[in-house]
Amino acid sequence: MDHLFSTGTDVLDLPAHATPAPEDERLPRHLYQRWADHYANAIRANVLGPHERMPSVREIRERHDVSHTTALQVLRELESRGLIEARARVGYFVRTQASAMPAAREPQKLVPFDADSGSFQRIGERIATYLNKARLVGEFKVDLGSAMPAPELFDASFLNRHAIALLREQPDLLVRAPSAPFTHPEFQAAMSRYALSFGLTIAPSGITATMGNSEAMNISLDALTQPGDVVAIESPTFYGIVQAVQARGLRALEIPSSPHTGMSPEALELALRNYPELKAVVVVPHLQMPLGATMPDSHKERIVQMCSRHGVALIEDDIYREFMEDPGVHRPCRAWDSDGTVIYCASLSKSFAPGLRLGWMNAGRWHERVQMVKFSRSRNMPMWPQLLGARTIGSPFHLRHLARLRQHLHRQREQAAQAVARHFPIGTRMSLPRGGLSIWVELPPAVNTARLYDEALALGIRIAPGDMFSSTDEYGHFLRLSCGLPFTPVVEDAYRTLGRMMHAQLDH
C-alpha cells in the first residue's frame, strides 16, 4: 500500500510572514488557524474566561494586521472548535464547560486502499459485523449510534393531516402505478423551488426522486463507475459510502479531512493528478459524518473547479445542510458548478419525514444515465410520498419545523458535550460542530472503542465506534455519539456508564 503523503509537507499555501507557533507541529497551518490557536490557548489558560466577550472582527484585524476575511475566519474557527459562540447582533463570547476540551486532531496522510486489499475486506466485514450485532439486539435502551432525530422532535400530526387529505383528494393514489415520467412533476416543481431558496438553480425536469440519499449515492456510482475505478472519499467517512464503494469492487482513496473544514483540497488535487482512473469524488460538504466538518466556500469552489478541470464527477451528499445552525449562509458545492460536474443528493429523511424514505437528486450532465439506472434498479418512487413532500416542503410550517429542530439539537449537542466533559477520561478531545446530529470524540489512545461497542451493547446502549468510518487503524479510540435523543436522565446515565467503561479500560 503506497501513501501519497507520508507527512503533510506537500501541502501548499503556507503563509510566509511571522505568525504564532502552530498548536500541533505535525501539520503546516493557515494564518487564520494560527491566530485561532493563539486565542484557543488563551481560553484554555483562562486568560479569556467563560462568558467573556471576544474581540470583534475589526479589533482582530487591527490588533494583528490581518485581512477582514482572516479575522472572520479566526472567529469562525474558534466557534467550530466549540470554544466560543455567537450571540445575535452582540458578538462572540467564550463558552462554558465544553471550552475546557481541546478539539479533535487534524488528519495527517492520504491513505489509498484497494478493493482487493486486506484492509478493505476488513472494513466491509467490520461494518457488517457491527450492523448485525445491533440487529440481533433490535431495540436499544439508549441509542447513541444512529444519527437520526428522535420521533418526538417532529410534528407528525401536520404530516398525517396532509397524508390523509391527500388520500381523500386522490383516492386511487395507492392503486395507481407511477406513470411514465420517472419523478412526479409536482415533486420536481416543489424541490426546484426549495433548491432556489438555498442558492441552487435546478430546472424541475432535472430532479429525480430516490429512495433516500443512499439510493441516490448508489445509483450515482452505478452510472459513473466500472469495477476497478478509483473513487475519492473523505477520511474518516460515513460507513454507507464505504459499503457502496466496496460493493462495486471500486478502489477507494481516503482523502484526509479536517474536523473543521472537511476534505483537504490540496490532498484532493494531488489525488486527481496521480490517479487518472479516478472517476468520482464523494463529499459531504456540511456537517460531514462523523467529523461534523463544514467546508468553507473557498474550498467548495476549488473542489468543484478541480473536478471540472479533470472531468471527474463530484457527488455531493448534502444530507445535513438543514442541520447547520445558520443554514442560510451555506450554499452547496453545486452552487459553483457551471458545467454539470456536480451530482447533488439530498433527502427528506433526516430533517422532516424519516418514515417516507424519500430522497432527491440532480445528476448534472449524467441526468439521463442516472434516470435510466434508477428505473432499471427499482422503477419509479411511489407517488404518494412524492406528493406529500411536494405539498409540505418549503411551506411556512416546514421552515418553522426546521428552525425548532435546530434549536432542540443545539441544546442536545451542548448537553452531550457537557456530559462528555463530566464523565469521559482526561485527555478526551472533541469536535463540537456548528450544527448537526452528533459529536465526534477522540479518547485517550488506550481506550478501544470496538470493545466499548460490545460492552455498551450488552447494556442496551448503542454507539458508533471510530473504526466503522475508515479502513485505517487511526480511529480505534474514536467515537461518534448521536445527539438526536432529548437529553433525559436515562441518556445522562448512558454517558456515565460509557465513562465508567472507558476508565475501566484505562485501568487495565
Next chain:
Amino acid sequence: MDHLFSTGTDVLDLPAHATPAPEDERLPRHLYQRWADHYANAIRANVLGPHERMPSVREIRERHDVSHTTALQVLRELESRGLIEARARVGYFVRTQASAMPAAREPQKLVPFDADSGSFQRIGERIATYLNKARLVGEFKVDLGSAMPAPELFDASFLNRHAIALLREQPDLLVRAPSAPFTHPEFQAAMSRYALSFGLTIAPSGITATMGNSEAMNISLDALTQPGDVVAIESPTFYGIVQAVQARGLRALEIPSSPHTGMSPEALELALRNYPELKAVVVVPHLQMPLGATMPDSHKERIVQMCSRHGVALIEDDIYREFMEDPGVHRPCRAWDSDGTVIYCASLSKSFAPGLRLGWMNAGRWHERVQMVKFSRSRNMPMWPQLLGARTIGSPFHLRHLARLRQHLHRQREQAAQAVARHFPIGTRMSLPRGGLSIWVELPPAVNTARLYDEALALGIRIAPGDMFSSTDEYGHFLRLSCGLPFTPVVEDAYRTLGRMMHAQLDH
C-alpha cells in the same frame, strides 16, 4: 457468437411409439403435444366446431391408449393455446373467435450473448430508447404497453381506510426511522403466512421487504455475481431483466422458452454443463413475460434439482402467480427447493397495491448477504407500507379482490384476443395464456413492430414491440399487448388503428 443448439435434435424425451405427425417439423414434440396438434387441426378444420364439447380425459385415454396424465396434458395444452376452455364441472368446450388463430411458435435455438458484444449493447440502447420515447409523450390515450391492471380494477377505498386507520393508530409512523431489523416483523409474519397458503414454508425471519420486484431481482444479482459472470435468462424475457444483466457487465445466456411451458429444461441442462461461470438462472415460472408461459410442475422440479446439483442460484421472479386462472394449483419452484437454491421474489405491486411499490423476497442460503446488500443500497423499506401490507394481505378482502381481478382480466384477455382476430392481418399467431395481464402476438414477418411502435405512439397508443424482449432479431414482428385496461370502445378503436397500420406496412 456460438450457438449451443443449431437445431433442436439434442432434445431428449422423444417418445418412440407411433403418434400423429407433429404440427411443426422443426422440433421434436412430446406425446401430449402431438395429440394436442391432432385436436388443434380438427378444430381448425371445423371438425370440432365452436361451443362443441371436447372428449373427456377418460375418453382421450381410452381412445388413444395414453396415460391419464397425458390425456390431461392434451386438454391443458389445447386450453393454453386458446383453442378450448373449461366450464366448471362440465368439461372442455371449443372456443369461438380466437380459436381460428394458431398459437405462437416454439423457439428453436439457444443464443448466448456477451456483455461486450454488439447485440447486447443494441438491446440496452433499444430498451432505453423505447422508454425515453414513451416518457416524452408522458400520458397515453390508450396504454397497451404497460402490464399493469387499470386503477379501476382495484378497490382503493379498502386500502385507504386501512392506511388512514394506521396513521391514527401509530401517529409517528411518518416521522420514525425504520428500526434496526431490516424488515418489519409484522410484515414478515404476514408474508410467511401468505406464502404457506400457496405451498411455501418460509420462516418469518427469512423475509425481506424490497422496493418492488425490480429491487429484489437487482439485489439478488448484486449478491450473486461479479462482472463477467454468466446468467441464464428466458428468451424472450422481460426487458427489466435484460437491463439488470447489462448494468452489471454480466454475460447473458438466452435459453429458448416455449410460449406454453416456459424455459426449456433440456436447454438449461446443456447450458449448466457448458458454462462453469454460470452463477444464476432467472425464471418467471407463472405467466412468463412476454410469452405468458407457465412451467409444468415437472419442469419446475427438474430445474430446481439441476441448479442445486450445479450449485447455481435459481432466481424465481414470481410476480404473476396470483394472475393464474387457477392459482391454487400452481406452486412456485421454491416449493421443490430443499437446500436454499432458490431466491424467491414477489410483489404486491401488480395484484394489490401498485402505489406502494412494495415487494418481498426470500433469498434462501444467500439471505444474510442479500440483506446486507439491500441495507447498503437503499436501507430499510419504510414501515407504513409494510404495516399496510401486513394488515391486508391474506385477508378475506384481499382474496376476494384477487378473484374479482382475475375475472375482469379473463374477460379483458378474451376481448383483446377477439379484437386481434377481427383487426389484425391474416397469418397472425397468438399466445392466449391461462391468466395474466397480456397477450403475445406474432404478426406476419413483413410487419415491423419497432416501426409500429413509433406510428402508434404518434397517435397516443403505446405498445411493447417484440425486440424489447430479446437481443436476437427473431422478434421484430412480435408484439406484447397489455389487457390491463377495461375493453372500452376507445380500446377497440386502438386495436382497429393498430390493424390498419399493420395492413399499411404489408401493402408496401
